[in-house]
Amino acid sequence: MKAQPFKTLSGIAAPLEQDNIDTDIIFPARFLLITAREGLGRYAFHDRRFETDGQENPDFILNQNPFREAPILLAGANLGSGSSREQAVWALLGFGVRAVIAPSFGEIFQANCLRNGILPITLPDETVRKLLGRAKDGLNLTIDLESQTIAVEDDVRFDFDIAPERKLALINGWDETAQILNQRVNDISAFEARQRQDQPWLYEREMTP
Amino acid sequence: MLKQQNHDGQSVSEGLTVAGARTLYEKLWESHRVCDLADDEALIYIDRHLVHEVSSPQAFAALRSSERKLRRPLTHYAVADHAVPTRDRNAAIEDPLARAQVAELEDNVAAFDMPYAALQGADQGIVHVIGPESGFTLPGTTIVCGDSHTTTHGAFGALAFGIGASECGTVMATQCLRQKKARTMLVQLSGTPSRHVTAKDIALALIAHIGTNGAAGFAVEYAGPAVSAMSMAERMTLCNLTIEAGSRVGLVAPDATTLDFVKGRRLAPKGPSWDRAAAYWLGLKTDKGAQYDLMVELDLDKIEPQVTWGTSPDQSVSIGGAIPEPAMHEDMAARRQAETALEYMDLQAGTSLEGTAISHVFIGSCTNGRIEDLRAAAAVAAGCSVASEVTAIVVPGSGATRLQAEAEGLDRIFSEAGFQWRHPGCSMCVAMNDDRLEPGDRCASTSNRNFEGRQGAGGRTHLMSPAMAAAAAITGCITDVRKLAQ
Numbered sequence: 001m002k003a004q005p006f007k008t009l010s011g012i013a014a015p016l017e018q019d020n021i022d023t024d025i026i027f028p029a030r031f032l033l034i035t036a037r038e039g040l041g042r043y044a045f046h047d048r049r050f051e052t053d054g055q056e057n058p059d060f061i062l063n064q065n066p067f068r069e070a071p072i073l074l075a076g077a078n079l080g081s082g083s084s085r086e087q088a089v090w091a092l093l094g095f096g097v098r099a100v101i102a103p104s105f106g107e108i109f110q111a112n113c114l115r116n117g118i119l120p121i122t123l124p125d126e127t128v129r130k131l132l133g134r135a136k137d138g139l140n141l142t143i144d145l146e147s148q149t150i151a152v153e154d155d156v157r158f159d160f161d162i163a164p165e166r167k168l169a170l171i172n173g174w175d176e177t178a179q180i181l182n183q184r185v186n187d188i189s190a191f192e193a194r195q196r197q198d199q200p201w202l203y204e205r206e207m208t209p
Numbered sequence: 210m211l212k213q214q215n216h217d218g219q220s221v222s223e224g225l226t227v228a229g230a231r232t233l234y235e236k237l238w239e240s241h242r243v244c245d246l247a248d249d250e251a252l253i254y255i256d257r258h259l260v261h262e263v264s265s266p267q268a269f270a271a272l273r274s275s276e277r278k279l280r281r282p283l284t285h286y287a288v289a290d291h292a293v294p295t296r297d298r299n300a301a302i303e304d305p306l307a308r309a310q311v312a313e314l315e316d317n318v319a320a321f322d323m324p325y326a327a328l329q330g331a332d333q334g335i336v337h338v339i340g341p342e343s344g345f346t347l348p349g350t351t352i353v354c355g356d357s358h359t360t361t362h363g364a365f366g367a368l369a370f371g372i373g374a375s376e377c378g379t380v381m382a383t384q385c386l387r388q389k390k391a392r393t394m395l396v397q398l399s400g401t402p403s404r405h406v407t408a409k410d411i412a413l414a415l416i417a418h419i420g421t422n423g424a425a426g427f428a429v430e431y432a433g434p435a436v437s438a439m440s441m442a443e444r445m446t447l448c449n450l451t452i453e454a455g456s457r458v459g460l461v462a463p464d465a466t467t468l469d470f471v472k473g474r475r476l477a478p479k480g481p482s483w484d485r486a487a488a489y490w491l492g493l494k495t496d497k498g499a500q501y502d503l504m505v506e507l508d509l510d511k512i513e514p515q516v517t518w519g520t521s522p523d524q525s526v527s528i529g530g531a532i533p534e535p536a537m538h539e540d541m542a543a544r545r546q547a548e549t550a551l552e553y554m555d556l557q558a559g560t561s562l563e564g565t566a567i568s569h570v571f572i573g574s575c576t577n578g579r580i581e582d583l584r585a586a587a588a589v590a591a592g593c594s595v596a597s598e599v600t601a602i603v604v605p606g607s608g609a610t611r612l613q614a615e616a617e618g619l620d621r622i623f624s625e626a627g628f629q630w631r632h633p634g635c636s637m638c639v640a641m642n643d644d645r646l647e648p649g650d651r652c653a654s655t656s657n658r659n660f661e662g663r664q665g666a667g668g669r670t671h672l673m674s675p676a677m678a679a680a681a682a683i684t685g686c687i688t689d690v691r692k693l694a695q
């Protein structure tokens with residue numbers, strides 16, 4: 001599936017001052033019964049955004065202006081830990097989020113973000129804390145992927161790291177499956193021929209009619 | 210109890226670093242490296258893919274829309290486990306969304322010729338239970354599944370890790386994934402666990418020490434005399450919970466115990482093929498003098514049964530120990546998190562969990578839903594009764610586990626004690642079916658995640674071993690099973 005290309009992004013950053021925001025919080029399990037990947041935005045942070053009776057919880061930051069429309073989330077360490085559910089990322093996308101900033105991420109969540117055109121940015125703990133503090137009053141960030149910088153309103157700029165190939169994939173919205181099929185099929189076939197020699201038991205089921 | 214050290218240019222355990230010596234992880238990585246890619250990544254060949262109803266529909270949809278096929282259909286194995294009801298297997302699924310989800314999986318496996326364990330058959334069960342049981346899980350392979358607890362299969366010396374749904378689609382079409390090599394961590398287990406200290410307690414104690422992020426970026430290998438002495442079920446519990454320390458990979462090197470378990474399984478190699486495979490698998494252990502990036506030692510003599518008090522798997526204490534004061538965290542964010550957890554769980558710092566009344570007990574899941582777990586719970590439950598205000602359910606990890614338990618009379622022990630005996634599935638581990646907590650319910654659970662709302666919105670989860678959960682069912686409150694057994 002081709003992701004929406006990511007080049008620059010400018011907008012409000014919503015501060016979620018908590019470590020270990022897991023994918024169960026981002027997308028509660030009961031909504032996993034839905035098999036589509038579109039239209040999941042309304043379930044993002046569902047149990048934080050809504051009371052059990054379905055009323056909006058006014059205390060939750062994403063229910064407050066100007067954060068309702070924030071395209072950037074700022075969070076504590078280990079964001080997106082726990083379950084591998086990609087629905088968490090699709091829900092964020094549907095909710096309008098295109099970049100997430102944290103001191104660290106759950107590994108599978110981070111990989112899922114990259115595959116769906118969401119930019120995960122790792123910044124030092126201290127920097128994230130400073131930003132979290134300022135973001136409460138509404139903070140505008142401008143992220144430029146090409147130059148790998150975040151501009152905070154007009155005063156400061158931060159650099160961030162991203163692996164070069166991942167960067168290209170995000171900028172161009174590349175589909176990983178298509179890339180492998182287009183570029184690596186011969187390598188894969190050669191590998192299979194070798195493995196069939198070394199570990200024939202892994203191919204036996206395919207040989208019996 | 211716990212020592213951690215970095216090995217900068219020093220060998221891990223015995224003396225000298227040996228040039229060319231490799232860890233188990235490095236051997237598995239090298240033997241599946243198709244080619245190198247940019248960004249220090251490699252294309253890794255995937256031998257086995259477990260498929261379930263929740264993370265596969267979007268992958269199948271992507272295959273369809275791009276008109277791709279499965280590269281090797283027989284390397285996949287599908288089952289419905291997450292959303293299936295556990296009360297009645299023969300009636301149609303009541304929840305229309307769950308029914309549609311299972312029907313979609315059935316359509317997909319038929320359309321793509323993928324092997325499938327049907328819902329009504331004895332092969333059905335939780336992905337991480339039926340993989341090993343059927344012999345689909347083999348040592349030395351790479352195994353993936355759109356599920357983070359795929360770490361479980363590392364118990365066989367397989368490189369097994371959880372992936373997202375998009376990656377499932379990539380594996381289906383290409384049999385490969387782009388991966389970055391992890392650093393390596395050795396968790397050395399020494400000493401002898403005392404009675405009623407299980408693999409679950411060991412894993413929870415480890416996670417409490419290193420934190421939910423403590424193993425992030427590392428492939429963890431468990432070794433030491435205590436690991437060699439463990440059954441496959443215990444090793445699977447240990448590897449299963451590795452993801453709760455932030456690592457996608459947990460490993461135990463294949464040995465005689467592994468081979469005993471695999472031999473004769475339906476999909477395991479047979480005859481001369483078995484001999485050749487067995488010899489290959491036994492060669493996969495870490496070479497003497499190989500280096501790990503990090504080493505952690507855990508002395509099992511000092512570990513006691515663990516119970517979680519909070520909403521993250523690293524928030525556990527020894528039964529009888531006091532819930533830590535949030536103020537002990539110097540870090541304000543950590544302090545606030547502990548306070549939030551206590552508030553959600555409606556607990557007081559400084560108190561013991563012993564005697565905390567519970568409303569529910571869940572025995573099951575890919576962590577503790579195997580026959581050995583059911584035996585341990587049944588041994589505690591035998592001849593006792595579930596406390597009147599408690600709802601207790603036992604959900605075997607698979608159809609084969611259920612049949613085995615019935616052959617041993619465990620179902621009768623449970624039923625007579627007042628536990629409900631259910632059909633296999635994820636059930637109250639993830640609360641996608643009708644097995645779920647209501648707001649304010651408190652559950653003694655053998656599952657793996659005590660996250661807010663994990664077992665139902667507003668529900669409170671205490672993770673513990675099967676014997677501890679059975680003890681809680683009998684007394685109606687969190688209990689030290691060692692005292693009950695006296």
Ligand code: SF4
Pocket residue numbers: 291335336337356358574575576634635638639656657
């Ligand atoms: S039992 Fe729980 S953790 Fe295991 S696969 Fe099912 S939902 Fe995931």
